[in-house]
Amino acid sequence: MNTQAPAVHDNGPEGVYLRGSGAVREWWRVSLSERAHMFRIEHGHGAAGSGAVDIDTVVDLDNLEAKLLKWRREGFVSEAGREDEARAVAAGSRFAVELQRAVELEREAREARAANRSVPPEAAHIGSVAMSPAPQSTPPALVPRVNDAYLFTARADDIALDIVENRRVMLIGHTGSGKTSFIEQVAARTGHGVLRANMNGQTTIGDFVGFWTVKGGETVWVDGVLPVAMREGYWLIIDELDFAEPSILAVLTAVLEPNGRLLLKERGNEIVEPHPSFRLFATANAAGAMSAYRHLYQGANLLNEAFLDRWRVYLFDYLSKEEEAEVLVRTLPSLTPAIAQTLAAIAADCRAAFAREDLASTFSTRRLIDWAELMLRTGDVERAAGPAIYAKVSAEDAALIRSIIRHHAIFDAGDGVSG
Secondary structure (H helix, E strand, C coil), X not given: CCCCCCCCCCCCCCEEEEECCHHHCEEEEEEECCCCXXXXXXXXECCCCCCCEEEEEEEEHHHHHHHHHHHHHCCCEEHHHHHHHHHHHHHHHHHHHHHHHHHHHHHXXXXXXXXXXXXXXXXXXXXXXXXXXXXXXCCHHHCCCCCCCCCXXXXXXXXXXXXXXXXXXXXXXXXXXXXXXXXXXXXXXHCXXXXXXXXXXXXXXXHHHEEEEEECCEEEEEECHHHHHHHHCCEEEEECHHHCCHHHHHHHHHHCCCCCCEXXXXXXXXXXXCCCCCEEEEEECCCHHHHHHHHHCCXXXXXXXXXXXXXXXXXXXXXXXXXXXXXXXXXXXXXXXXXXXXXXXXXXXXXXXXXXCCCCCCCCHHHHHHHHHHHHHHCCHHHHHHHHCHHHCCHHHHHHHHHHHHHHCCCCCCCCCCC
């Protein structure tokens, strides 16, 4: 019996496949058989090439490929693979050092840019990012109200920096995950006016860009929501962008470029220059990383990669149970932490059921707060769930949500809650 490990070929399966080390090391050895198109496989323990061989057989290529897949799942690595892994670790270490050096240089440059911007003392802080207030001319009616209970999580820093740097930001995630409210709460704290365009069939290309109309016997041009926001320096949120008409997406393409301008062909090719305070946002349910859920959002369009590459796209998931419990307590101080945690767990299970398609509707934080408010008023879980939850969904969904509530609650539905 040949006890020498065969040479490892770059393009072939021959070689030794190892798992473990020392006394518990286990190996498989693959070599060419004397029979054409066949392979010899041997199995043993300890150092490869020494000790007893307890399996010694010949297989064809199909059987060998199945065994190679099985070995890989079981944690066996070829000698060549170990060498590649060692090289990758060394290269990764060098890359990590270089990356850290680049991060430090970028941090210094960012701090220098911030110093040059001379952020005023009244700047709002979103996470660790200081954001300048909006111009004094912003109409108060367009500025969202501050929700003091709103929780900015760790994800806020990167998005806030993108807003400061005037990046185009798209937030993708399930309905009710707080995509729009995040942007509105940033605007509320910085005093920026916000306009919204909903793409669920309510907004036409005329509403978006503008149109000619007759007023007082004269033909006049009326700006759409996009040129109004660009001229006045408002923040524009395009909700449900994956439901937008192709004509709207085509108009957006040029605006998405750095310092992009809007061409109004209907007005003799007038060019609209963006105000320095103008910011463009979009939300979507079934784009990019969320495309797997397109079937849950009937009518959603496929946004191609070339279009998505013009945005900074963030996956916006629901708050964690701990974060949502904190929001509940901040919004409704009468709630005990224990009740808030139970309610947050119920919402999380409902969302998981929606992702599995067991539920046709998801469970927003807004719905959860509404339910908790009614619960505190009535002292009755089931009575509060009626107008806050059950009446808004199908009978089948209501039955499943009721079972989830009863599974979590330490009281039977109808027994009431204590404040």
